[in-house]
Amino acid sequence: MNQAIRLHQVASPLKATCNKCSLSNLCLPLAVEENDLERLEDIVLQGKIFNRGEHIFDQSTSSKSCFAVRSGSVKTSIITEGGDEQVTGFFMPGELIGLDSMATDNYACTAKVLERTSVCEFPVAKLEQLTRKLPELQHHMYHLMSQEIQNSHQLAMLLSKNTAEERIAALLLSLSSRFQRRRMSPTNFSLPMARNDIANFLGLAVETVSRVFTRFQNQGIIKARGREVELLDVEALQRVTRDFARQGCR
Amino acid sequence: MNQAIRLHQVASPLKATCNKCSLSNLCLPLAVEENDLERLEDIVLQGKIFNRGEHIFDQSTSSKSCFAVRSGSVKTSIITEGGDEQVTGFFMPGELIGLDSMATDNYACTAKVLERTSVCEFPVAKLEQLTRKLPELQHHMYHLMSQEIQNSHQLAMLLSKNTAEERIAALLLSLSSRFQRRRMSPTNFSLPMARNDIANFLGLAVETVSRVFTRFQNQGIIKARGREVELLDVEALQRVTRDFARQGCR
DNA sequence: ACTGAAGTTTGATATGGATCAAATTTGACG
DNA sequence: CGTCAAATTTGATCCATATCAAACTTCAGT
Structure with missing residues (x-):
């Protein structure tokens, strides 16, 4: 735990090592060639730690980043003015949170950590820029977002039928x-x-x-x-x- | 109607004119600068016409394009092996269909025309390529897809609460x-x-x-x-x- | 205009899951 | 390790909406 805290504190100065990450076959590195991996590592902020119950981001606050779960788990939910909540997803290591807010000013949902959880942060502006240079990565982002839409439609199906x-x-x-x-x-x-x-x-x-x-x-x-x-x-x-x-x- | 049929037949050889389209403030041109509009026009297949009840594409068939509604209206739905159907959306002029299949091999849903409808076709491969050159367009695609996820979550909310x-x-x-x-x-x-x-x-x-x-x-x-x-x-x-x-x- | 099929409305009844209430278990924290 | 709040389970009852049934309307095709 002491180690975890230190990790958090020195996250930004430390160079990320996606290539050594055990999730590289699930997460964004999956779509990036060996020699381009470094460019992904350049933009990621690695190893932020949250304790159970903490929020990674809040609905309606300025949207700046996507997050990949590294360890732990996360739930996302939307909340209406009336206070009604709808949980929209549960996320496990290697999965990407915030795709519903990729290109909107504010986060469309709140991401709450279900247990002690470590995430990698991808600033959207930089990510967007990088996807222009790495076609594979761009394709992967489109793929993930398509998938997210499909998942959500399946959920609608489940709920209504x-x-x-x-x-x-x-x-x-x-x-x-x-x-x-x-x-x-x-x-x-x-x-x-x-x-x-x-x-x-x-x-x-x-x-x-x-x-x-x-x-x-x-x-x-x-x-x-x-x-x-x-x-x-x-x-x-x-x-x-x-x-x-x-x-x-x- | 005779005119409509002719329009359909000569669609591909004829140069598209997004800049003259009355929907340019709703559709993809919205995100493209005046002088880049031509590049979008280069990839779009304009003015395909479908009669009421016809399918623009079918779930599980090879996914090649997104479609923008030009006139008329469309419903999309997913169908399970058991034959259960779930309507996932209704689309009006200027709205884009097929984002849930942007980067997947097969269409995730079926798009059925609700009345005589004209659509513009955007081959995904070319669109993806173009978005790499036009940052504004790429951003817009991300935006549209984010929006689609949000809509779908709102639908889930509606259904469950x-x-x-x-x-x-x-x-x-x-x-x-x-x-x-x-x-x-x-x-x-x-x-x-x-x-x-x-x-x-x-x-x-x-x-x-x-x-x-x-x-x-x-x-x-x-x-x-x-x-x-x-x-x-x-x-x-x-x-x-x-x-x-x-x-x-x- | 005629006709049959599909779409829509209306009524009667049944039911899955919500809601209300309360007991029991778990777990965070001093 | 004891305590209290939160989470989970169990039971009893109720209700919104599904389902079943049937009349009525619309509309496409002849």
């Missing part, structure tokens, strides 16, 4: 596959978010989420104790989601 | 303001889509949509006969949407 059980099964499977891509167990993981956040994200009441969890548990599909979850029967979960496109939920 | 009345009021207000920006009456317009599409888009049953329309009518908030709609009391509609962000629905 699926039952509580289907929504929760879809979320569990999405998390599972994302853990797997990060070389963690796809069947045995700890949820980064509270039931409350799940409920809000999926357009359900907390009580409903809780009930579905216990129902799944009674059916022997999962084992859940608090945030600790074990998927006992992935096929059954897939059967629950039925025809819902599995990848489409963040 | 709002009642049938609120959803329909929000849609009517969104259409209203979009008609207005196109110099058409904001209170007196004809819906381009069927009740069915509205229901699907808003995650409601057709019957519910119909009922809410008549309820609004009985309250003297709107007058609706088929697709012909008149907003009699915009303030009342706004009161119905309450704290829902009004711009956030397509």
Whole structure:
């Protein structure tokens, strides 16, 4: 922890090392050739640390950067004037936050850290400039943004057409596959978010989420104790989601 | 109509004239300087015409272009393996379709024309290339895509937190303001889509949509006969949407 | 203008999940 | 390690909207 703090403090003067980052196959470096990596490293502010509950940025404040999760996890949400909140996404290491505000003056959402989390910051102005010089990177940005639109449409679909059980099964499977891509167990993981956040994200009441969890548990599909979850029967979960496109939920 | 067909046939050899287009303040030319406009005109395929019900492109087919609506209107939707459909957006003149597939191999949705519609086609490969040379255009593309993500999040919000009345009021207000920006009456317009599409888009049953329309009518908030709609009391509609962000629905 | 199909409206009924209420568990912090 | 607030679970009830059914209207094609 002491080390982490020091890391934070010396972040900007220290040269970033995307090439040594374990997430280089998930994050932006993925799209950049070996010899161009340095240019990405030139613009990134590496290793900012946030404690649980802290905000990376706030809705309606001036939008200056995108952030890649390095470790930990993040939730984004939009809030109406009336105070209603809608969680719009959960982000895991290697995923990029702030694409919905890439080219707008203010952040369209608030990004809140769900646990102690480290992020890399990409100033949008510099990133935009760099994408003009690195076609692969530009293409990747378009790709990520397209993907984000698609995810969001899938979420809309989930919200408008699926039952509580289907929504929760879809979320569990999405998390599972994302853990797997990060070389963690796809069947045995700890949820980064509270039931409350799940409920809000999926357009359900907390009580409903809780009930579905216990129902799944009674059916022997999962084992859940608090945030600790074990998927006992992935096929059954897939059967629950039925025809819902599995990848489409963040 | 004869003229329209001829226009279609000679589209590619004919030089596009974005600078003379009445939509140049809404569409891509908006972001391009006078003297660079020619370069945009070089890549656009202008004036393709579709008859009501025809598809501009189909989900899962190879994605090659974005399309700007020139006249008419379009709906986009995603369809699951199970055949479930979710309408993801309605598009009016000057709006760009296909951003969710900008940098993916296949189209993520199907674009269906709601009435006789003319579109301009922007091949993605050329567009991407051009954005590298025209920073303003690149910025605009990022902006449009960010916007699309935001819209989609607002839709998710609408679907998960709002009642049938609120959803329909929000849609009517969104259409209203979009008609207005196109110099058409904001209170007196004809819906381009069927009740069915509205229901699907808003995650409601057709019957519910119909009922809410008549309820609004009985309250003297709107007058609706088929697709012909008149907003009699915009303030009342706004009161119905309450704290829902009004711009956030397509 | 005629006709059938598709779209829309209206009514009656059923239900999934919200809401209200309260018990139980977890976990942060002194 | 004890305490209190927050998170989670469980139970009882209610309601907005889906669903089922059927009449009515619109409109494209002949």
